[in-house]
Amino acid sequence: MPKTPPPFRIGHGYDLHRLEPIAPDGSGRPFVLGGLPFEHDRGPVGHSDGDALLHAITDALLGALGEADIGQRFPDTDPAHDGADSRIFLDAARRRVDEAGFEIGNLDATVILERPKIGRRKQELRLRLATLLDIDPDRVNVKGKTHEKVDAVGEGRAIEVHVVVLLVRRD
Ligand code: MG
Numbered sequence: 001m002p003k004t005p006p007p008f009r010i011g012h013g014y015d016l017h018r019l020e021p022i023a024p025d026g027s028g029r030p031f032v033l034g035g036l037p038f039e040h041d042r043g044p045v046g047h048s049d050g051d052a053l054l055h056a057i058t059d060a061l062l063g064a065l066g067e068a069d070i071g072q073r074f075p076d077t078d079p080a081h082d083g084a085d086s087r088i089f090l091d092a093a094r095r096r097v098d099e100a101g102f103e104i105g106n107l108d109a110t111v112i113l114e115r116p117k118i119g120r121r122k123q124e125l126r127l128r129l130a131t132l133l134d135i136d137p138d139r140v141n142v143k144g145k146t147h148e149k150v151d152a153v154g155e156g157r158a159i160e161v162h163v164v165v166l167l168v169r170r171d
Contacts, residue, residue, distance in 0.1 A: 005169070009102065011064025013056035013163040017044035019156060031116065033159075034125045034142070035087055035132060040116040044159060047076035051086035053111060053142075056161040057129070058086070060107070061093040064167045065100050090132055097167060105166035106139045112153050112160040118144040 019042040020026035028043030034053045044050025058070045067073075074081050074089055097104065107129070111118055118125065122142050130137040147154035 007169045009064040009167040011060040011165045013060030015052040015055040016160045048084040052161045054086035056163040058089045058093045060163040060165040102167035105168040107165040108141045109163045114156040
């Protein structure tokens with residue numbers, strides 16, 4: 001068994017939210033991704049604001065540390081999180097990374113979504129995430145994909161996000 005702790009830790013985060021017509025026509029909340037509002041007639045169903053990108057990043061950070069995941073830390077049975085801005089989850093995870101003596105080496109996210117299209121706002125998303133994470137934008141990447149019109153994601157009824165993050169131990 002090596003005595004020195006590893007200088008890196010990798011984390012993976014995944015999230016999916018159902019997309020429904022915005023309330024009162026359905027249960028969808030206004031569409032928000034990476035903390036940015038998007039114009040769309042559907043929005044995520046969720047206990048919080050349903051920001052799948054911030055949820056997946058939060059879980060990637062907590063996962064890299066080997067800590068309880070977002071659902072355990074912030075249960076959807078807690079009325080305090082009803083409609084919550086998901087930045088509070090991300091901030092909590094970011095603090096844990098800092099307290100554990102790590103910083104974010106880089107983060108790569110894949111957003112799978114039929115509509116709204118995020119292509120033209122990828123750079124804006126990247127800058128927003130870098131600001132929220134307090135890191136240089138060149139450490140953040142956001143990719144957008146469709147689900148080729150098949151299954152719930154492809155039919156516009158859900159959004160799916162995958163994130164990997166590399167944590168680097170500070171000296
Ligand atoms: Mg979620």
